[in-house]
Amino acid sequence: MRTKFTSIIMAGGGSSRMGADKALANIHGQQSIQYLADFLNVYTDEVIVSGNSDAYHMNGVKVVPDAETGRGPLEGLHTCLTEAAHEYTIVVSADMPLVDVATLENLKTSGKGCVYRRGEYLMPFPGYYPKAMADVAKQQLQSNERSMHAFIEKCSFEVLEAPNDDTRLMGFNTPEELGNIVSNTVRLQFYGKLTEVCAGDNHLMYLPEHRSISNVMVQVVDRFPEIGQLTTRQANNGKVLNNDQEVEPGILDIMPPFSGG
Amino acid sequence: MKSTIAFIEGPISPQNVTQHLAEVSGNTEVGGIDIFLGNIRADRKEEGEVTAIDFTKHETLAQAGLEAISQEIAAQFDVQHVVILHSVGHVKAGELCMAVITGCKHRKDAYASNIEIVERLKKEVPIWGKELLEGDRHVWKENTK
Numbered sequence: 001m002r003t004k005f006t007s008i009i010m011a012g013g014g015s016s017r018m019g020a021d022k023a024l025a026n027i028h029g030q031q032s033i034q035y036l037a038d039f040l041n042v043y044t045d046e047v048i049v050s051g052n053s054d055a056y057h058m059n060g061v062k063v064v065p066d067a068e069t070g071r072g073p074l075e076g077l078h079t080c081l082t083e084a085a086h087e088y089t090i091v092v093s094a095d096m097p098l099v100d101v102a103t104l105e106n107l108k109t110s111g112k113g114c115v116y117r118r119g120e121y122l123m124p125f126p127g128y129y130p131k132a133m134a135d136v137a138k139q140q141l142q143s144n145e146r147s148m149h150a151f152i153e154k155c156s157f158e159v160l161e162a163p164n165d166d167t168r169l170m171g172f173n174t175p176e177e178l179g180n181i182v183s184n185t186v187r188l189q190f191y192g193k194l195t196e197v198c199a200g201d202n203h204l205m206y207l208p209e210h211r212s213i214s215n216v217m218v219q220v221v222d223r224f225p226e227i228g229q230l231t232t233r234q235a236n237n238g239k240v241l242n243n244d245q246e247v248e249p250g251i252l253d254i255m256p257p258f259s260g261g
Numbered sequence: 262m263k264s265t266i267a268f269i270e271g272p273i274s275p276q277n278v279t280q281h282l283a284e285v286s287g288n289t290e291v292g293g294i295d296i297f298l299g300n301i302r303a304d305r306k307e308e309g310e311v312t313a314i315d316f317t318k319h320e321t322l323a324q325a326g327l328e329a330i331s332q333e334i335a336a337q338f339d340v341q342h343v344v345i346l347h348s349v350g351h352v353k354a355g356e357l358c359m360a361v362i363t364g365c366k367h368r369k370d371a372y373a374s375n376i377e378i379v380e381r382l383k384k385e386v387p388i389w390g391k392e393l394l395e396g397d398r399h400v401w402k403e404n405t406k
Contacts, residue, residue, distance in 0.1 A: 191317065191319060191387065191389055192317070192389030192391075192401060193389070193391075193401040233387075235319070235322060238321055238322070240322065253319065253322075255319065255387050256389070256401075257403065257404070258383065258384065258385065258386060258387055258388055258389065258404065259383075259388065259389050259390045259401065259402040259403055259404045260316070260318075260347060260359070260382055260383060260386050260388025260389070260390065260404075261299050261347075261358075261359050261379065261382055261383040261388075261404065
């Protein structure tokens with residue numbers, strides 16, 4: 001039987017450098033947190049949002065405020081691991097809206113926890129956290145040690161090396177960093193049967209260096225292989241693309257064969 | 262040329278069709294009228310019988326696509342009046358989902374322009390049909406014929 005997973009979206013940060021709630025940041029007409037919630041609802045069996053805002057209430061998610069406030073992400077993680085319905089959890093951060101299923105699948109390497117390291121920097125999220133680690137988190141919080149890094153070391157996590165240029169692990173802390181994501185990404189919108197077959201992975205995609213539609217579609221098909229079997233048409237920001245035109249940041253419509261009439 | 266292009270939520274009622282037909286008929290430049298009506302057929306597929314189709318469209322490109330076809334048809338044939346209606350949403354078997362009325366000076370243009378609009382609509386306009394089957398199943402409609 002397939003192992004069931006809970007996913008946890010960490011949205012409780014202070015967003016002090018951003019000046020506004022990062023989870024609700026607008027990226028091509030959709031909030032950062034919504035990109036994650038949409039595909040995690042299909043990819044996993046339960047979605048929990050760690051945070052205190054009413055704005056996090058979305059279809060299919062359970063919002064869990066910290067049991068005690070002001071104690072950082074480890075408190076939020078502890079509360080959500082305790083609430084999780086399943087033994088294994090995938091934890092992502094609401095300010096890293098580009099993670100995809102392949103990034104998360106890599107983390108499921110063993111029964112232990114697993115996170116990425118980029119150079120010297122250990123990234124707590126996205127991560128694979130067994131629910132049983134809630135007890136370790138609780139003990140650590142009781143001794144007033146709030147560091148996520150200390151927690152990861154204590155639990156002997158497996159650590160995967162992430163390439164420096166992996167845009168799927170890109171996050172934002174400032175309006176400038178958010179602007180960089182907005183100006184280099186497309187929100188994929190699917191139609192017809194693709195609404196079903198493409199629901200299980202992230203619709204926010206960082207554009208490749210060469211942005212011709214054929215090059216962009218190679219990347220789209222890599223993420224959504226079912227599209228490769230269909231002849232699709234594309235539109236970018238409301239205009240149909242022809243003759244291998246360049247894709248601009250914004251909305252990229254992927255349309256399967258039409259079937260009106 | 263006069264034109265009416267509209268997406269209708271749910272089925273297109275026969276009364277709606279006759280109202281549009283009356284408008285085309287009242288156009289004194291028109292000498293021949295052709296009408297095509299698309300009806301939901303209770304198709305028997307391997308997976309089960311079709312009970313209804315849920316239609317969706319691209320919000321902006323579907324309307325733009327129909328308007329472009331309408332204008333190009335007017336340049337190709339002597340069309341005085343055209344009506345194109347298509348359903349979005351839920352349409353049950355035995356109900357109308359499409360109506361194309363072409364009013365021309367002469368019958369041959371009315372026939373030919375009507376066929377051209379229907380064929381181009383099926384190929385070029387971003388509309389999708391989800392065929393609902395008995396037993397809470399569905400397949401996606403494919404325009405093969």
